[in-house]
Amino acid sequence: MASNSMQTPAMIQVIPHELWVSLESNDSTMMKAVRASHAPDGRKVDVKPMLRIIDNILLRAAPAIVEGTYEDKGLLDEEIFSRSDVDAKLKTLASIIKKVSSELFSHNNLILSGTFKANSNVNQTIIPYGMDCKCTCSGGRDVHATIMMLLDTLSNYSWDAKVVLTVAAFIVNYGHEFLLFTSSEANNSALAQSLAFLKQLRDITDHAKFSKAKIDAITKLIKGIMAVTKYIVELRNLPPESLATDEAPMSNAMAYIPKAAYWTMLSVVICASYIASLSRSEETTELLDLSRLASEGSKILVILKSYKTIYKEYEDEKCKTAYWDLVQTFSSTHSDNMTVLKTVLVAKDGKQHLVGHASKRIHIEELREKHVFLLASGLDISKEEIDILVKLYQEAKSKGEVQYEVVWIPVVEKTVSWDQEIQQKFEEILAMMPWYAMPEPSKIKAEVFKYIKNEWRFENKMIFVPLDRQGKVGSLNALDMLLIRGNKAFSSLYNEKVESIWEAQQAWTLELLLGGIDNNFSLVLDWTKQGTIVCLYGGEDIEWIREFTKATKDAVKNISSGTRFELVYVGKNKAIKEVENIIKIIDEENLSRYWNDLSSIWFFWTRLESMLYLKMQQCKNLKNDRIMQEVTTLLSYDDSDRGWALFCKGSSEMALAQGDVALKSIKEFSERKDGDLFRALSNYIKKSQKIQRCSRIILSGDRQEIPSKKLSSDGCECSMEKCFVYRCCADK
Template sequence: MASNSMQITPAMNQVIPNELWVSLESNGSTMMKAVRASHAPDGRKVDVKPMLRIIDNILLRAAPAIVEGTYEDKGLLEEEIFSRSDVDAKLKTLASIIKKVSSELFSHNNLILSGTFKANSNVNQTIIPYGMDCKCTCSGGRDVHATIMMLLDTLSSYSWDAKVVLTVAAFIVNYGHEFLLFTSSEAKNSALAQSLAFLKQLRDITDHAKFSKAKIDAITKLIKGIMAVTKYIVELHNLPPESIATDEAPMSNAMAYIPKAAYWTMLSVVICASYIASLSGSEETTELLDLSRLASEGSKMLVILKSYKTIYKEYEDEKCKTAYWDLVKTFSSTHSDNMTVLKTLLLAKDGKQHLVGHTSKRIHIEELREKHVFLLASGLDISKEEIDILGKLYQEAKSKGEVQYEVVWIPVVEKTISWDQEKQQKFEQILAMMPWYAMPEPSKIKAEVIKYIKNEWRFENKMILMPLDRQGKVGSLNALDMLLVRGNKAFSSIYNEKEESIWEAQQTWTLELLLGGIDNNFSLVLDWTKQGTIVCLYGGEDIEWIREFTKATKDAVKNISSGTSFELVYVGKNNAIKEVENIIKTIDDENLSRYWNDLSSIWFFWTRLESMLYLKMQQCKNLKNDRIMQEVTTLLSYDDSDRGWALFCKGSEMALAQGDVALKSMKEFSTERKDADLFQAVSNYIKKSQKIQRCSRIILSGDRQEIPSKKLSSDGCECSMEKCFVYRCCADK
């Protein structure tokens, strides 16, 4: 046990010598040259963001003021972080290096805290770790720099951002719990905290709070600066590689500044660790000068790092603006083939010219030369149903050989959102469902390309399909509508810009127009009508109405003419795939009716109706006199009502009714004499009941450009529909 009559040494004060301050102000100092010379990265990539979140979480509970305004996801719970297996695996690979850095930090503080010091008269004895040398043998300032160089040597093979984050993580591992004891009011009153303080030989934390607030506030301020500077180092270091590698300003200046910022961060960590360790001492001996000066230097660095980020953004914006107009010019020019356009559009930031398929097979962009190409633009929220239907069209074109085209997926991802492992996995999952090719790395799609797609192709959230002919000329905007309505038969119209020809074969409202296409469920319904079967398609999400309507329909069918068959099929609801899944389960469990068990068919049915509406909006001059337009609008408006709807079909005739009218028609027919003509009776009842209907609405997915100055109206309603906006977070709610 050490003697109580000891004297404080300069090492305890950890005064930073002037040469270190000079080094922080000069890029060419001997110390900074040594810092840069220690950097020998071996190319390993470390995703430091999960570790930053964990550090943030620890500090959030230890001292919330430190993380306030520093990290977006400061409220992330520990279980949410560790529940992800990929994060857990990443952290395990770094555990050993964090332990090693922690050991070096701890050994540094054993050294600087060694020496003699005088005990407080209110404390019986001061306990010194076993085996500690009580004689200070070296200068504190030199020890600080030596410790930092030792850390830099240990972390020499890591990138600058990883060096900093690993050092901060080691600091939090060693000193986070002690800092919590001194800063948390709850901890000071906790029996557990008092017990931990005793076991760690910390002075009574309740008494400590009376006279150490200034020191704690100074440490808190410095740690807040450490976290802020660390964040900017990570952000700058994780900018696109082609930006970091450039020798041009501003990035060359920013990259040259990062080692100095990293040195300041590590210096501050070492000093903070020493000061927190000194909180277990028996007297207020530590000066606050260095803490304040370090925090001040950190504030200066923060301003410089922020300015580099701002300058970089302005620099990139200017580059993007120039590249954007070059892209516009390229698309508006005439070319001998499609290569100029495709390479300008699909060439990655790093200059790579290949595309990747679902089997990981890669092809060179040159393989698309002189081919018709559909460019599929979508976010990572593209659905399986969308991919399935478009995939059927693509495979049909390949197998029949009547038309030939290739499809290339361009994932549109906001450049302001970082590309992490989770997004990469999502991208790979989507690509695995696609039978065509895609740009291999969404994070490397050029910013001007994303801007062009949004501005010139009017892309928002829903996928679009842009056709390029063999000379690289863009055909009809968003060929998806035409393909969904007429399948690959629309191919020639897409490239010849003859949208009106899409309706030439079907000028009247028939079930074949409504259900024409590649879907097997559609074909089965059409086969029934050709055989003379009366078919009733119905939809909605009110399960009580569905139960009532299907029961009434079954009762009514008992009275139909002998030899006449009847089929009842549930076709879902627009923009409500999740709800439809649950309804289908109920229909199946209770044996209420037939249904389309393929959700892709349901998505296709409703999206195809919307596509008909949009194409008509582009073509028709007098919408109120167009039968197809009126029927499509009416069906979409019925679908958006609180109750369901029903469409009765016999041969080429159809009768569409709102849910309540359809239900009443079935109930009325069930009371009539047997062998009556069900379709004729229902059709007459619908015409009598729906001469004038109440006002309705249509909710369409996305804000389509075809509609702005147009007004819709549904059959039987004399009012026009005004366009409004509905914002919702999920189309399935």
Template sequence: MVLLNYISSYAWHAKVVLTLAAFAVIFGEFWLVAQLSAENTLAKSVALLKQLPDIAENFMSMKPHFEALIRLVKAAMDVTMCIVEFKELPSEYISEDTPPMSISSTTEAWELSSLAHKVSSIYEHLKNQLVLCYQYIDDKRHIEAFHNLIRLFETVHVDNMKILRALIYAKDDVLPLVDGTAKSRVSLEVLRRKHVLLLISDLDLSQEEILVLDNLYKDARARGDTQYEMVWIPIVDKATWNDMSKQKFEYLQSLMAWYSVYDPFIIEPSAVKYIKEVWNFSKKAILVALDPQGRLSSPNAVHMIWIWGNLAFPFTSEKEESLWKQEIWSLELLVDGIDPTVLEWMTEGKLICLYGGEDLEWIEKFTATAISVAKAGKFELEMAYAGKSNAKERMQKMIKTFTTRKFSYFWPNVTSIWFFWTRLESMLYSKLLHGRTVEKDEIMSEVMTVLSFDGSDRGWAIFCRGATEMARAKGDSALRCLQDFDKWKGRIEEDGVVHAINDYLNKNKPPHHCNRLILPGSTGGIPQKVVCAECGRQMEKYFMYRCCVE
């Protein structure tokens, strides 16, 4: 294009000659060097100076390409000579309108159009091949970076910077993090030699998760003895990214007091591959714990954090095991960190009934019967509604219903209900990760029982007095027990209310049962992504375990 600008004032036949001449000078020098470099040392040296070593070394293999190019040059030369001859025809004897001349011009125009189409097709083909080449090169680079990341985690480091740069951003041209408290951009240096929690999620991170993590993060800052930083790494799909995705990212980022990457796409594909394949991230948020040297403390500390909060610091498997050794199945373990009111009732020695479900008919009957039994038995009873898991919108409606109908005390926000069930699921997963079984671990057995209650269509109830006295039953059994109060009230004075309830429940187990345990999870052999037919959002996967004795 630069050459054509230089010769724009010349006639078209002159432009053809000058362009071909310029090409001949460049190609002729290239052809001469390439042809002679295999046997002439001077030509070989010139090839090296002109950065043509590959051409010189592979001349024979590229010979067919050169021969095709020479044929093209010769054909262009012949066409140029013809064009010049046409221009040199005497105008006094023949004009451009004369049939032989006009037909030649028409033929020439058609041939040029055909040639332009061919060149355009060649260009499109080469452009597509070039894209494939770049993709191939990128894939090779990403695989190399992925294996480099694996080696980095196998190497001892003086601090965590090499690991963090490989995971988040390796260059120094931008500040990759946003400080959620100061709302300003910062470098990775703020994380040097600190314990770091990497919060890894997609854009469906719930506000409940953010709220609980926010309380824990601010509590750690206030106490000062639990020093760790947290960084949100969102994993997003470039193919589906749009303005709504960007707005959602920015909204979630605005809710966070901790650090986050300023742009999801600064995360290299090799880091995303490592996160998915080595740390097994799929959809549910994980919290990867790194120590000040960048060593992996836990590939997913989310379960111990939900259970014990900052007491789980520094989030190692050994710390998790140590905390479990200190625990017994109790009301305190069940509701710790959720509602201090229930724990106050416990210290006051009151009889506590924790119940859940969403069958309003059962709730109304059960709460009314429980209050009547407490009056008849002359004991203090406090009741707390724990709702149902994975039913956020329905629980919001239930909270409104409880506000107006005042069945009993209830948790006034969905976050508390969500956290109650999430902690129970985390207890089960934590036990499974440490190789525990239902048969040999009381806590695991009780947790699975409560989770299976949640899977039933009716309600459920747990009666407690003090930290460890507990009796639990599914909705119908619990209601029947209260309705048969006259059958066991005589044992209250000798054994206490909870023991009397337990004794009745053990003696009156229903002959048939159907228990369902529904847990979040993912596995192979089924689609990794399924969208809702009504709203188009990605659906979550769950496992259901079922035992029905008819």
């Protein structure tokens, strides 16, 4: 195997003085030529997946390069490699990356072994690709000519795509070389020596130690390359209307990007050259060039960061006037709802239509003088949430007692790029909805986005904002009110007093607990009307569930044949995945009945939280409120390590117990064989509640309106202390 030991010619200054002078001026002949090479043809390239892959490579080859470069430092998701859309995007770019790779230094071809072959006029001399860029390699092309060739190859691409494709080509060709030397530096000599043996680069460890100053300088420069690349991509991915403006500061920022791109490509060419020459001693001019390039990159980075900051301030200032106009619009009286709806729903480009599934469209005018709900949510809205809203919507349509329309406003942070993956997610969600949505959520006006977050207190949890026929906003608690009372709550939505929803419901009954539109709820209510004793139970401790259901079945054998008993599992709050697994076990082992529709389980627990929130806002003595006490107790039992059970007889007789108490009460009944099952269980539970038991409630953290109330639960005289709990996953 031939050795690649290098006979390096004498080095001369790689980056000439004239280039430095031209780089410092925006109006130099060189920069004019750079701008003139740009001839975009409208093709769109999503560079972010490629940037993440580059990031991932560098994270493993040289972690110091990536550290601190990205605000989102997360490792590359393995799923990205299995995503068909990403794979298709990268396939279309593979050929251009290869072309850029081959042109980094040579007009002709780049030999994979790490050498250039000169043209026939240079006697076919094998020239190392690490030699000086002003040598006769490739017909005598210098570093600027190389960059202009790259710009010509990439002329049809946007500036951010030019930069990312060049960096990708650099990583593809020279990443393994850099890994070879940095691995040795990281004391991973086994890897370095193995690679060196295969590449026939002898004594690499000694060379790497000898070139440590150059390795450090290259690492610093590559870190700068990645940082500048990130900001170029961020600026180029700002809203299209911002990029197209001729107004400062964005026009200045867009004019500066070509200079930043040129610096990035220059740095890539120089880094590639010097990485190839790491196995020989460094020249003073090399370290000076690397240091000066890094310094210039720092200046460029500061300017790009300032443009991003200025853009934010500029947009905030523009939004300020429009925002207060929007506030004024909502606080004014109108003859119909069109003024409000058009202010909110008309996109930045002036389009006045809404889109439904299967590409159906309607004009906003079709909502004139109708009651409209604005559903604001992220793209993480769950199927269970949508299912319940659909049931409410379809019930209103079928019964005709109250008619309203719904418009979905997908709220996505402006920092999120609206790519193919997000568009697909948007379409999947819209397909589950029988109503309409804003067609291009990325074009929601900034002032509308700000108003939804500030005035309607939107964070992560969906909100359901009612507008009457004149565009007047109803209660921001509308969703909670509808979940509790269904469409019957409609008349209360525009009543300023929260207490109005409770006027028709003062007592704690099974109808309140299971009211609404769910078929599973209705079945349980029908059983109790027929005299059946019903036990609703929940939790995620499968061993307790097995023991409790067995003990209950044994106890039921002792009651009279005329008394019917039903046992129903209703899950656990915020634990859908765990509940799914438990339901499978309950079904396989025939432990009890269960609600097989997860929407019913979500609805059951969400309604309880809605009751709690609305009661907390009444600002009354909550300790004497029976409904509040029962809801608080049930939610606190759900957050215990064991399960819980609620025994129901008729509409108003209910006995709620923590898991261990419920199990002991049912076992005691079996031992004593008392005649009246419900009375025996109820008496035992009341007796056990005299023993102090402390408890807790974990509420959704995306509720801004949670007041500082003192809550208490059954079995403890102390008030609950309000505190914060941070969890990495809510579905636990």
